[in-house]
Amino acid sequence: MKLLSPAFSSLARMRLWRIEAWKNNPFDAQREVLQEIVTSAQYTEFGRRHNFSNLFNVRDFKSAVPIHEYDDMKPYIERIMKGEQNILWGTPIYWFAKSSGTTSEKSKFIPISDESLHDGHYKASKDVLSLYYHFNPDSELLTGKGLVIGGSHSINPVNNDARYGDLSAVLMQNSPFWAHWLRTPDLTIALMDEWESKIEKLAAATIKENVTSVSGVPTWTLVLFKRILELTGKKTMSEVWPSLELFMHGGVSFTPYKEQFQKIIGKNINYLEMYNASEGFFAAQDIPGEEGMLLFTDHGIFFEFMPVSEYGKKDPMTISLQDAELNKNYALIISTNGGLWRYLVGDTIQFTSKNPYRIKVSGRLKHYINAFGEEIIVDNTDKAIAVASEKTGAVVNDYTAAPVYFSEASNGAHEWLIEFEKEPVDLAVFTGHLDAALKNANSDYEAKRHKDIALRMPVIHALKKGVFTEWLRSKGKLGGQHKVPRLSNERKFLEEILKMNTATFVNK
Numbered sequence: 001m002k003l004l005s006p007a008f009s010s011l012a013r014m015r016l017w018r019i020e021a022w023k024n025n026p027f028d029a030q031r032e033v034l035q036e037i038v039t040s041a042q043y044t045e046f047g048r049r050h051n052f053s054n055l056f057n058v059r060d061f062k063s064a065v066p067i068h069e070y071d072d073m074k075p076y077i078e079r080i081m082k083g084e085q086n087i088l089w090g091t092p093i094y095w096f097a098k099s100s101g102t103t104s105e106k107s108k109f110i111p112i113s114d115e116s117l118h119d120g121h122y123k124a125s126k127d128v129l130s131l132y133y134h135f136n137p138d139s140e141l142l143t144g145k146g147l148v149i150g151g152s153h154s155i156n157p158v159n160n161d162a163r164y165g166d167l168s169a170v171l172m173q174n175s176p177f178w179a180h181w182l183r184t185p186d187l188t189i190a191l192m193d194e195w196e197s198k199i200e201k202l203a204a205a206t207i208k209e210n211v212t213s214v215s216g217v218p219t220w221t222l223v224l225f226k227r228i229l230e231l232t233g234k235k236t237m238s239e240v241w242p243s244l245e246l247f248m249h250g251g252v253s254f255t256p257y258k259e260q261f262q263k264i265i266g267k268n269i270n271y272l273e274m275y276n277a278s279e280g281f282f283a284a285q286d287i288p289g290e291e292g293m294l295l296f297t298d299h300g301i302f303f304e305f306m307p308v309s310e311y312g313k314k315d316p317m318t319i320s321l322q323d324a325e326l327n328k329n330y331a332l333i334i335s336t337n338g339g340l341w342r343y344l345v346g347d348t349i350q351f352t353s354k355n356p357y358r359i360k361v362s363g364r365l366k367h368y369i370n371a372f373g374e375e376i377i378v379d380n381t382d383k384a385i386a387v388a389s390e391k392t393g394a395v396v397n398d399y400t401a402a403p404v405y406f407s408e409a410s411n412g413a414h415e416w417l418i419e420f421e422k423e424p425v426d427l428a429v430f431t432g433h434l435d436a437a438l439k440n441a442n443s444d445y446e447a448k449r450h451k452d453i454a455l456r457m458p459v460i461h462a463l464k465k466g467v468f469t470e471w472l473r474s475k476g477k478l479g480g481q482h483k484v485p486r487l488s489n490e491r492k493f494l495e496e497i498l499k500m501n502t503a504t505f506v507n508k
Contacts (some may be wrong), residue, residue, distance in 0.1 A: 015130040020063060022298035023356045027322055029297040032059065037302065037337050040115075045087050046076065046341060058320060067306070067316060067333060067342045070108050076339075077109055083159045084377065088339030095174065096164040097278035109164055110278040116338035117174055120300040124281035127296070128274065131286045132246070141212050142242050145184040148172065149202070149216030149224060150191075165191070167278045184209045203227045211241040215248035215274075217483060218257040219398060225264050236266025250274045253361075253382040256389065257398050260421060275361060279345055280336050283286050283359055292358030297321070300337035305330035311365060326351050329377070348377065351453040367487045371403035372412050372454045376438070378486045384437035385418075391433045395422035398468045398484050402494040404459060406471050411452060416460040417497055419468050429459050467501045474500070 022029040038061065044051035050064045066072075076087050077096075085092050088277040121400055133139055150168025161382045165173070169191050172183070183190075185205035192198040203226055214221060225237055225404040234240050246269060247261060252470055254273060262269075275293055280301045283293035295303070303321060310316035318333055332345045343367035346366065349359045363378035370376070385396050397419045404413040416434075439446035448454040468484050485493055 015126060016134055019127050019130060022296075023294065026295070026357055030302060030321055031058075033298065033300060034058065034302040034335065036298060037300065037335060038339040040090050040337065041088070041339065043086070044090055044339075046339070047090075050341075062304075062318065062342070065335075065342045067318070067344055068340075069344050073340065073343065077111060080111055081109060081159060081162055081164075083161065088341070089115075089337070091115065093339065094162050095170050096162065097167040097170050098164045099278050108278075110340070111338050112170055113338045116280065116336060117171070117301055119337060121171055121276070121281050122175070124276070124284065124296050124299050127299075128248075128272070128284045131284070131294075132270075132272065135288050136245075139245065140243060141246060142182065144210035144212030144241075146182055146215065147184050147202075147209075147211050147339075148190065148208055149221055150216070167276070184211065199224055199227055199315040203231055206233060207240060209241075210243055212243045213246040213248065214244070218249055218254060219259070219483065221247070221249075222257070222264065222397075224259060229264070233477075237264055238266040244269060246270045246272060248272045248274055250276055253378065255382045255386045256399075258386075259389065260395055275359075277345065277347075279334060279340060279343065280338070282332070282334075286358075292352035292360055295357040295359055297357070302335040304333040304335075304342065306333055306344075306351075307331075308365070320322040321357060324351050324354065324357070324359075326354065329362055350379075363487070364485075366489075367485055369401065369403055369414060369487050369489055371405065371489060372448050374442065374448045374455065376414070376442060376445055376487065380438060380441040380445070381486060383441055384434045387423075387437035388430050388434040392424035392426070392430045393422070394430055395419055397421045397465075400484050400486060400488070400494060400497065401458075402488045402491045410454055412454060413456045414458045415491075415494060416458055417463050417467075417501070418460060419463045419465060423462055427460060427462060432457055434458060434460070461498065461501070463497070463501050467497060471497050471500055 038047075038052050038055055041047040044052075047053070047114050050066075055061050055064055065114065073088075080087050080093050081096065088111060093113050095112040095117075096109040099110060129141075129280045132141070150166060150172060156478055163173075164170075172187060172190055184222060185202060185234060189205055190202045192201065207228060217223075228237070229235070230242055232240055235280060238244060238470055244265065247265075249271065250273060254271065258271070261267075270288060272288070273285045273293055275281075278284045281296060281299060282301065282303075283295045285292070286294040297303070304318040305320075305324055306316055310318075311331055319330075324330070327350055329348050332347050332349055334343050335341050336343070344365070346364055348362045348365055350362045352358045352360055360379070368375065368377050381399075381401060385399060388394065388395055399416060399418040401414050401416045404415045435449070438458075439449060445455070472484065488494065
């Protein structure tokens with residue numbers, strides 16, 4: 001492995017000139033991507049129906065193709081899963097990424113083409129590695145192995161040629177042979193379905209490896225780290241893996257977790273945020289320590305941005321990259337080399353920079369609280385949790401929040417369920433700091449809280465440890481990329497979790 005590392009790292013650095021080309025010419029890159037994917041799909045059923053052969057610019061494309069949500073694409077996708085081809089994309093599709101959304105009882109299946117794998121996910125992964133080496137020229141990342149805490153895959157029962165699984169499982173299953181030399185554990189463990197057994201095997205298989213990087217959702221990574229420390233008797237992960245230098249994260253904001261990671265790892269390492277979804281690899285942090293992820297404009301995805309206020313309109317307006325404004329919430333709409341066309345991802349983003357274009361994920365289109373005109377988004381609450389934790393010495397594992405509606409007895413409020421790793425000495429003090437941080441982050445919330453006119457002080461419950469895990473287990477969504485919804489504008493999830501908190505259960 002050490003002999004191979006210099007060769008791999010040299011190749012990674014050689015990619016920089018290509019990255020600079022699309023980074024410095026994003027509009028050209030996007031026009032070329034759109035032209036390429038429309039041309040490639042012009043003879044598909046979808047392409048013929050929407051006259052792809054006669055679309056020559058962005059305006060015509062937007063006029064010919066409506067915005068789609070998953071239910072709009074589902075009939076096409078179901079036909080592909082049953083074995084039909086040339087429906088949405090011109091080359092055969094045999095893999096589907098099973099989405100990990102918590103808010104829906106039904107899974108979504110995103111088609112993965114050979115092009116979306118190699119010109120999208122894998123190309124972006126190589127670019128991330130190149131950018132990392134650019135800022136860390138003395139890195140020994142490739143002298144050890146990368147631990148990927150991913151999902152599972154299984155045979156599609158409808159069509160024996162088609163398979164589906166969590167995105168990480170699909171990527172691992174299709175990666176080139178040499179990638180297996182750089183990764184741990186082996187696929188028999190990495191692709192296991194049952195999460196609790198998988199944690200045990202992950203821990204046992206990786207304890208003695210030279211792990212230099214870890215990637216995964218923060219919550220489940222912490223579960224694994226704690227189990228490894230139990231098995232080894234060590235106090236920090238740096239004692240287990242002395243060469244650990246990088247944690248790559250995504251899926252949820254890292255802000256509430258960073259303090260926990262610094263403590264459990266026990267030394268300074270690098271942290272890298274990535275925006276890699278089932279639908280495509282959209283962005284990654286290119287400058288260590290700075291907010292914002294570089295938007296990947298040359299990786300098989302054409303981006304549009306819909307102002308959140310347009311959501312729900314019959315013919316919503318979208319803008320292209322050149323018209324984007326800083327610090328404004330947009331819903332992300334994509335057309336891809338996997339056969340998604342003007343597809344509403346469901347995430348909301350904000351631009352943090354326009355030269356080059358960098359973004360941050362601000363929340364989910366349907367994950368917010370706006371029961372009283374306060375327009376609270378996940379970015380607001382993540383930051384408020386971080387501030388309150390810092391000021392009180394608390395450590396938060398996970399949280400969710402929803403509105404308390406007006407009643408004859410009182411006005412509205414936000415009700416929070418928080419699972420603490422370390423509870424604050426005084427929950428009321430924590431609540432006060434969280435409330436103040438929300439006011440500071442969101443002027444609409446501040447206005448509604450003024451003299452308790454519309455909103456009174458937040459109501460916070462400290463949950464028993466393991467309640468969120470038990471709730472995810474009850475939904476069949478334990479492990480992998482699955483996560484608790486941070487915010488909801490209605491009380492369904494909160495009521496279910498609160499009821500579970502009062503019940504007796506075994507914290508497995």
